[in-house]
Amino acid sequence: MKIRSFSILLVSGVLLFTACVPSLPFLSGDDEEDVVARPVQSRVERPTVKVERGSIIDAVRVLGRVTAETEESLFFKQNGRLKGVYVEYNQPVVRGTLLADLETGNLETSIQNSELSLQDKERALNKARSQAASGEAEVTLARIAVERAEQDVAEAQDALTEAQAGPNAQERAQAETTYTNAAAKLDTAQDTLRSAQAAYAQAQEDLTSFRAGEVVDLKVQRELALRAAEEALGAAKARLEDLRSGSPDSQVLSQEANLKAKQQALESANQKVNAERKKLMDEIDNEILKFQADLVQLSKEIEEKLQAAFDSARGLGNKAPNAKAALETALDALEEARQTYNETRREEGDVVTAQTTLEAVLGASLDSALDAAETEYAAAKEAGTNVTSAQSAIDAVREEKEEYTERKTDMNEEILVRNQQLVAPPLVGTQMAILWATREKARLDLQSATAGLDQAKAQGSQALPTAQAEVDKARFALEQAQQAFDDVGPSLEKALTTAELNLNAAQAAVRQAEADLAVAEERWDVVRSGLDPEKLQDAEWNLASKEAALQKAKVNLEQTQLNVADAGNVTTLENDLKRARANHELLLEQLKDARLEAPFDGVIQFIKGKAGESATAYQPIIGLADPTVLIITADLSEDDSAKVALEQVADLTLDAFSSESITGIITKLPTSLVTTQGVIQDRSIHIEVNWPKAGAEIGMLARVNITVQHKDNVLKVPIESVKRSGRRTYVEYMDGDIKRAKNVEIGIQTETEVEILSGLEEGFVILQGQ
DSSP states (O other): OHHHHHHHHHHHHHHHHHHHOSOOGGGSOTTOOOOOSSOOSSOOOOOEEEOEEEEEEEEEEEEEEEEEEEEEEEOOSSOEEEEEEOOOTTOEEOTTOEEEEEOOTTHHHHHHHHHHHHHHHHHHHHHHHHHHHHHHHHHHHHHHHHHHHHHHHHHHHHHHHHHHHOOOHHHHHHHHHHHHHHHHHHHHHHHHHHHHHHHHHHHHHHHHHHHTTOOOHHHHHHHHHHHHHHHHHHHHHHHHHHHHTTOOOHHHHHHHHHHHHHHHHHHHHHHHHHHHHHHHHHHHHHHHHHHHHHHHHHHHHHHHHHHHHHHHHHHTGGGSHHHHHHHHHHHHHHHHHHHHHHHHHHHTOOHHHHHHHHHHIIIIIHHHHHHHHHHHHHHHHHTTOOOHHHHHHHHHHHHHHHHHHHHHHHHHHHHHHHHTTTSSSOOTTSHHHHHHHHHHHHHHHHHHHHHHHHHHHHHHHHHHHHHHHHHHHHHHHHHHHHHHHHTHHHHHHHHHHHHHHHHHHHHHHHHHHHHHHHHHHHHHHHHHHTOOHHHHHHHHHHHHHHHHHHHHHHHHHHHHHHHHHHTOOHHHHHHHHHHHHHHHHHHHHHHHHTEEEOSSSEEEEEEOOOTTSEEOTTSOOEEEEEEEEEEEEEEOOHHHHTTOOTTOEEEEEOGGGTTSOEEEEEEEOOEEEEETTEEEEEOEEEEEEOOSSSOOOTTOEEEEEEEEEEEEEEEEEEGGGOEEETTEEEEEEEETTEEEEEEOEEEEEOSSEEEEEESOOTTOEEEOOO
């Protein structure tokens, strides 16, 4: 009973709720229209609007401000009290200018003391390093001395071991060789002594015989030399007498005959060269005449073909008047040149000049006429005139002219080749070159013969003094031979003295050889005995000496190492210097942090604080901006920030430029910075402006309009007409007295309008909204 009563009550409540609510669109399906259960008997009229087609623009509109592209808020990195502020608002400053600073107390004094301490530690370290470097060098030298002493001890020990072992095979062989050589030297010295003794005995015998009046070999030799000197003096006197009598010199006669022969040879060679030259010149002249005749004939053929070309041009009538005139002018010039050629050759005989006159006409003048004619032929051909025969005639003239040019080139080349046989020296391999070389040799032979004759005459003129000098020389030689013959006795006495000296020297050499042999024999006996006491004693003494030197070197090394250790600990001083430098740099950084300097050229924008007031770390104190480059900054909402992008164009409006159209480009978007204090949002955008003229100043307001989307010919309705319920978007309209709803799909939304993508048609009437 209770359940039935509750069911009746629930149904009655639902019916009552439905009657009270006119329409519930969210209860219908997505594509269905909702119908009210009953008509509305009394209602308030709501405004309507038609769905229209047109343009819709979605733009971000915001208020901005003119700022500097480069600006910075300056702050201290530490708390403190302002010592001074040295700039004023709107004051221009340059980079590095001191703007403000904090009171630092005794910080500057601490920096000075730190700098002095740093200098002291640097000097101490440098001194220790110098001492350490010097000490290390001394230690190195001392260590090298120990190593050398150890090496000397090792060598001395080896020598002692060697001495204790006795002579080796090499020493035995050397001792035997020394003994053998000493014995041989003694034998040689004894032989020399015997020879010296024999020479001394012979000298004594010769002197004794001479004194006794007997003939000796020395006297015979010097007598023969005296006779030879007498004969040489006689011959010299005879030559002198012949020269004084004036007899002709045979050498001069021979050179004169040679000179005459060379003159005849040169004359013959000159005649042959001149004959060959005349022959070549005649051949060149004949060749030139032959070529000239060919060229003249070719010029006649050119004239004939030029006449044919003229006739062809004349046959064209008035189709090519300039061609006819040009060819006629060329004919007249060629005829006049030929007359001049004939007159010049007939009256003056100058073939070259005559040919030059003719060639001048066959050059540029003829080419100009032919070019003009061909130009006229081309025009006539375009006009429909047949110019084949005329063109062929022109081509024939050009061919003849090319043959004329080739023949002229051949003539010049041939004449050049032949002329090369006439130059000095002529072309190698030609007959002229052979004759020229023969003449040159004859000329050189003549010069040599002339020089020989001059030399013979010079010698002839000097023959008498030379003969006199030879007589004097022979007389002096005779006097020397006579003196030597007269000095036979003193020479024998001198020879005896020399032989006695040689004998004494030989005896001394024998005694020295005997002493050397005794020493070598003694050494040989010691080596054969197997032990050398003297060598053993020397080795023992040397080892003791080297060991003492080694001990001394080791003591010196230890003392040097101790001295280096006492010079100071470089590592400790380096660490002290590093700590002092770090402390000094920290003080300098503190002093730097207590000063605000302009980081760039600019103008002061704001000042917060004055001398004596407290300054909080990282709180802006002074604002600095560079007014040379001005931009516009504007803050955007979170929704607008998502719409804009870099490089978008912004339309700007400023009161100072009311009549100017100003645009800008977005160069910076809103950003967020994560710090230890949290996320710092920067909603500003930067707009680079193309200023039309001067006049913008920092702080000016600017209205910024950034077009985000723009569509034409779209369906649109007022934004208040579109309603949303959950995920459903719809509009309302009246169907008679019944209010209905239609689902729509929207596109661009502005502050006043919405783009309808689907669901409505143009002209459809909807409720405008409340």
